[in-house]
Amino acid sequence: MVMMVLSKSKLKKIVIFILIVAFIIGGIAYILKNRTQDTMNLLDMAGNTQPYTMGTLRNSGHVAITCNVDLGWEDEYIEKILEILDNENVKITFAVTGKWAENKQDLLLKMKAKGHEIANHGYQHLNYDTLSYDENFNQIKKSKQAIEDVTKTKSKFFQAPSGAFGDDTVKAANDLGYICYKWDVDTIDWMDKDNPDKIIQRIQKKDIKDGSIVLMHPTKATSICLDEIISIIRTRGYVPGKLSDVFSNE
The missing domain is CATH 1.20.5 (Single alpha-helices involved in coiled-coils or other helix-helix interfaces)
Structure with missing residues (x-):
């Protein structure tokens, strides 16, 4: 027993x-x-030899909104977009070309003053995937200098115009200290510049995830439906924000 x-x-x-x-x-x-x-x-x-299509920060709880400003024809809607972002208390990333930064210093400074992040979009709107390493390096560096001369702040992220990255583009950007990125949620607002309803329908069908990167431009349609885009992101359970909100700081 x-x-x-x-x-x-x-x-x-x-x-x-x-x-x-x-x-x-x-x-x-x-x-x-x-x-x-x-x-x-x-x-x-x-x-990295390829641009990121999503953030690298695990469980960030955020979705990054990026707005490409490069051709100049969309400038008239930037003020309205900034106003909406103020009303929604959202800070995003504006990717600007160096040439635009030189010509629109007042708007660039306004973006920065409102707490938005500025990314490098190359100096000119060219097909960077067709450029040599040296050509890529010079374009990106020239834009870096132009942006930082105005903002007095180092830019951290780079996106090639049209997302046209070649291996030399990524290498040149990395050598200049940049994180290269693209997107996984495209509004395609450049094609539907006057049709906000179509943009909303498109976004509603997207698989928005933690760390997703939304691409938009300052078009008329975007200035009308941006608040709805923000609402969709929030409804999916995420906080709309900047690229730095979805990328690791390490």
């Missing part, structure tokens, strides 16, 4: 010991998994 009691007692201790060990191993595995992912993100950002 005593032996049976002892056996049950030992068995109970063994079970408890196994559970404790399993718990510890599970915790270590979880930590290692997270560190491994963070390390991969860090290494990826240090020498």
Whole structure:
């Protein structure tokens, strides 16, 4: 009888010991998994050969809104877009060309003063995937200088016009310290400049995820439906924000 009691007692201790060990191993595995992912993100950002279509920050809770400003014809709607963003208390990323930055310093400074992030969109609106490494480097560097001369702030992100990245484009941008990005949610507002309803219908069908990057332009239609785009993002459970909200700072 005593032996049976002892056996049950030992068995109970063994079970408890196994559970404790399993718990510890599970915790270590979880930590290692997270560190491994963070390390991969860090290494990826240090020498990535392709532009990111989504942010690298896990569980950011954000969706980045990016607005490309490059050709000049859309300038008349920027003030309205800034007003909507103010009303919605949303800060986004404006990707501007260096040439635009030189010619529209007042608007660029207004974007910065309102807390929006400024990204590099190249100096001119060219097909960067057809340019050599040196040509890419010079275009991106010239734009970097133009933007930073006005804003007095270093730009962190780069997107090639039309998203036309070649291997030399990415390498040149990385060498200049940039994170290259594209998008996974395209409003295609440049095609439907006067049709906000179509843009909304398109966005409603998109698979918006944590870390998604939304692409838009300051068109008439976007200035009309931007508040609805923001509402859709919030309804999906995410906070609309800047690129820096969805990319790791490491």
